[in-house]
Each structure stands twice: as C-alpha cells, then as structure tokens.
Amino acid sequence: MIIREMMERMEQRAPSSVMLRAMLENAFSAERLDRLFENTAQMQENKTLLFSTVADIMGLVALKIHPSVHAAYQARQEEIGVTVKAVYDKLQRTEPGVSRMIVRDSGSRLRQIVEKLQAGRELLPGYRVKIVDGNHLRRTERRLSELRVLNAAPLPGHCLVVLDPQSKLVIDVFPCEDAHAQERTLLPALLETVVPDDLLIMDRNLCTMATLLGIKRRRAYFAIREHGGSLRSQLAGKRTKIGRSDTGVVFEQPLQLVDPEGAVLATLRRVTVELNEPTRDGEHEIHVLTNLPQRVTALRVAELYRKRWTIETAFQEIAANFAGEIETLGYPRAALFAFCMALVSFNMLSVILHAMRAKQGAKDDEVSIYYVCEEIAHTYRGLDLILDPSHWTATYAELTPSQLAQALSRIAAGIVLSRYRKHKRGPKKPPPKMNKKRRNHISTARVLDSSNNNC
DSSP, X not given: OHHHHHHHHHHHHOHHHHHHHHHHHHHSOHHHHHHHHHHHOSSOOOSSSOHHHHHXXXXXXXXXXXXSHHHHHHHTHHHHOSOHHHHHHHHHTOOHHHHHHHHHHXXXXXXXXXXXXXXXXXXXXXXXXXXXXXXXXOOOOOOSHHHHTOOSOOOOOEEEEEEETTTTEEEEXXXXXXXXXXXXXXXXXXXXXXXXXXXXXXXXXXXXXXHHHHHHHTTOEEEXXXXXXXXXXXXXXXXXXXXXXXXXXXXXXXXEEEOTTOOEEEEEEEEEEEESSOOTTOOSEEEXXXXXXXXXXXXXXXXXXXXXXXXXXXXXXXXXXXXXXXXXXXSHHHHHHHHHHHHHHHHHHHHHHHHHHHHHOOXXXXXXXXXXXXXXXXXXXXXXXXSOHHHHHHHHTTOOHHHHHHHHHHHHHTOOGGGGBOOOOOOOXXXXXXXXXXXXXXXXXXXXXXXXXXX
C-alpha cells in the first residue's frame, strides 16, 4: 500500500523521471547493454568493469543528472567497485562500432513504443523517410599530454547522423575519430544501410555522383540539394513552373547525370525554388535533385526538403539540453561515445514528448524538451532514494513494447501540460545604434533613476 502511494505521488509530481526510469529498465537493462557490447566489440572485453556500468554513468552525465563523469562515478563508487581511472580507461577505448550500435538499438526499440503510442506521423505514404546530416563535435580541453604543447583547438571527431522525422528518433549514426576527415568519407557506410523504398533527405555537402547512383541502384530515393561542383550533369528539357510554396515559386526541369564520355547514367528531376527571401548565404534560389516518381509533385518535394531542418533543430536541442560534447573528454572514442549517449537520451525524451502529445492532444511545437530535461535533472536521483532499484526492475523490465506504451500513456494522461509548455518569444528587435563615445561602465540604478525622473 505504501509503495503504491509513493509511486502514484511520484507519477504526479515527477512524471518525466518515472517514464525515463521505466524506459531505462525496459529498453536499456544491464543485460541488454552487455549483450549488445559482447556482440559488437572487436577488441574490448567485459570483465571487472561491465560496459553497462560505463553506459549508465555516461547516461547520467548526458542527462545532466550528474555534472561530470567523476561526479557520477563518485555517487556509485561502492557499487562500481573499480577505480575512476578504470572507468576513464574503458571510456577512451570504447569502439566507435559500439557507440553506433547503442544508438541503433535505442532507435529500433523506442520506435516500437512510438508506434504503439500511435504518435508518429507518416510524411510520405509508402516511403521510409530519413534525414541525414553531419555534426562536428566542439573542441576539448588540452588535458592529454600530447595536446598540451599544441597551440590549436583539439577536435575529437564528427558523426553522420540519421534521423527518422516521423518518430523524431535518431535511428543510426556513423562516428568518425578523424575530425579533419570529410563527411563524405562516411557515405559508403551509409549506403550499406539503404534498402528499397528509403527516402533520404540530405544537404548539398553529401551530394555526390556515387551517392545518387548508389541510392538509385538500391531502388531507394533521395531529395538532396544540388552541389554543382560534385556532379557531371546536363539539363534536359524545359523548365516548367509548377506553383507557389510557402517559401517561393517552384519550378521543375529534367537533369541528366553523365559519365566522363558523356553517356547518360541517370535522369533525375531538378526542383528549383525561387525564394521569397534569400538564404543566410545570400542565395535567391535552391535546387533539389530527386528520383521520386512524378506522382510525388514538385511542390511536395520542396516541402519534404524543408523537413531537413528537423535534424538541425534536433542538434540544437541536444546541444542546449544534454551534455553530449564534454570538454574534458579529450580522447576521440570517449568523446564520440558521450555524444552517442546524448543521442540515446534525446531518443528517450522524444518518446516522453510523444506520450504527452498523444494523451494531452498537444501540438508538436507546444511541449518544451527544456522543461522535461529540467525536471529529470532535479528529480531523477530522488527516485532511488525513495524506492529500491529492484522495484523498478520488477515493475518495468519484462514489459513488452505494447505494455510499456500503455504504462507511459497512463502516466502521461495525468500530466499537467502547462508545466511543460513552450513560451514563444516575439521577433527580435534590432539592436539600437550605440554612441561611438563609449564609457567603461555605468550604474544601471542611476540610469533607471534618471529615466524615471524625466517621465
């Protein structure tokens, strides 16, 4: 009776933390993570310090429940049973393939829950839409002895990230330890994952002949912004005005990819949008190449390409709300693993938001991930203080995706949505023109007093 009352109170006062803990026990149990590690790792082994323990520590840091790896270790030092150096050693040797697989597994497992919540929206019936973009990790501190003598910013690597915009989950990632390597070097690995009826939406940095032809050979589709310098192509036929979209006037024209001898390799559709307002680079029109059939109109292609900004928004939310780029982790493998754990955390928060929207009827842009993350950071540790961890395991570990979706829906139904609602600000005002005669400092109180006296 007492335990049930405590659970009900926690579900009312800290519903996000309860839902997160339920997903951790179900989709990211220690047994599941260790099995994933053993099936993926090439060189590392699971001995005294298990991978699940390291993943748990990094997950708590990514969610900002603990401010650093050392703080998360210290909170569980007796339970972990090894030195903090052993934890850092395991982190710096975490293979990129392991980091990738934990993201893929989270996307696959959590997408089943989103489907049971009936929260995902099909963007283009008959196609699996994927948005692909690169993300470079920011510089780290020069803590490694090899970096201390260098007067340059050390970059730990970058990733090619695949987002499912229908479920708003990161479903794949391709980590790269070499920060100076181009994103295009990861495209062959991306092509290996393409299956028939995939629709890849990408920016022009990833527009190459090999990519377009590789996707087409796999009977998949793309909507990618044209990069003129990377393609051997020629326009064919007339440019036809199709109509007007929210961003400008839409035109369509055939475009042929040719080999060095001029033979036609493929004929694509070139959708051009003459923009109402220029881009931040001053461009007045953009060209989107696609091999989608004609039944998908040029206006629809232009609209689908605009969804590419969904992944940019996801990167912004990850940077603002999760600790995915940790300045103190200088080793590339440790930094990449931290970023991948932030992607996993983002996926779990996306499921929580889906549950809220499904049960509360809120629109996609009405619920703020910031307030959900803030609640979790302040209340999560209290869950273990109130209830033994074995209770969470017994309650949620064996649930099927359908049962877990029902549990999340039940908790989300009692949420007071106003606690998590976004507050949209108005348009930014232009900065006032400053007097060139600048003073070093002023007293705000005197300025306000002077202003009040003049009123």
